[in-house]
Amino acid sequence: MKYRPLRNFRFMREHRWSSDHLSDYIDHELEVVERERFEAHISVCPECHRLLATLRRTLESLRDLGGTTAPSVADGVLRRFREQG
């Protein structure tokens, strides 16, 4: 296979740029041109493709974590507020 340094350089440049903009892509914060640039790289880079998929899964799971309920917390705050506030 023929070695193509320019092609490799371009790929690595796009790889770095796409890795830096994964969150922006997921959060819909890229301009149309940037979005197309990102998607062009993702379509040829299995590593970034997997990173995007697993990052999305991570964020979905984080959203599902939710918080701990502790109904008596407000009572404690009110008590201290009445004593010291």
Added chain:
Amino acid sequence: MRPVSAETEMVLVDKARSGDRLAFEELIRRSAEQLYAVVLRFVADDDEAREVTQDAFLRAWRSIGSFEGRSRFFTWLYRIAINEAKRRAEKHAMAGQPESLDAKGIPDAPDWSEAPQARFEQAELRDALEVAVRSLPLTYRAPIILCDIEGLSTSEAAAAMELSEPAFKSRLHRARLSVRASLDHYFLEQER
């Protein structure tokens, strides 16, 4: 999820600013549980989370006159609570105590003794996530908690952390990558 609608919150805050204690008590009733849930991810355990939540409300009451309403009240409250949690984390670090990396404060540990495999895996992922988030330094943990768990917008969360939006986004991205990396073994198993 927001504890109070913007309009009601504004009315209550205005009243509280003019010294109406009952209005502030209403803000406490509506926001305390939500704030506690956030704080619990920053500190060691339930007791400390309750103390930080109480301290945050007391500080908020004492300085509510300086609250200019440029952000939501709850965003301002987050900022006070995060700063209080940071102060405590620094105190623990100076005393040689680790910064809440143990599983003690991790909420709702599920009982999977008789659960099917899918539930076990989900519970396993949830626990792994909690540990991954808790393992982050506080400055990286906060963006994840505020944006990805609590659902604040980037600008609200950046305001709560007193950061510019670009600086906040950069931290959030690095924090997300770190949490994802901690779960990679789990994803690899799923892909097999």
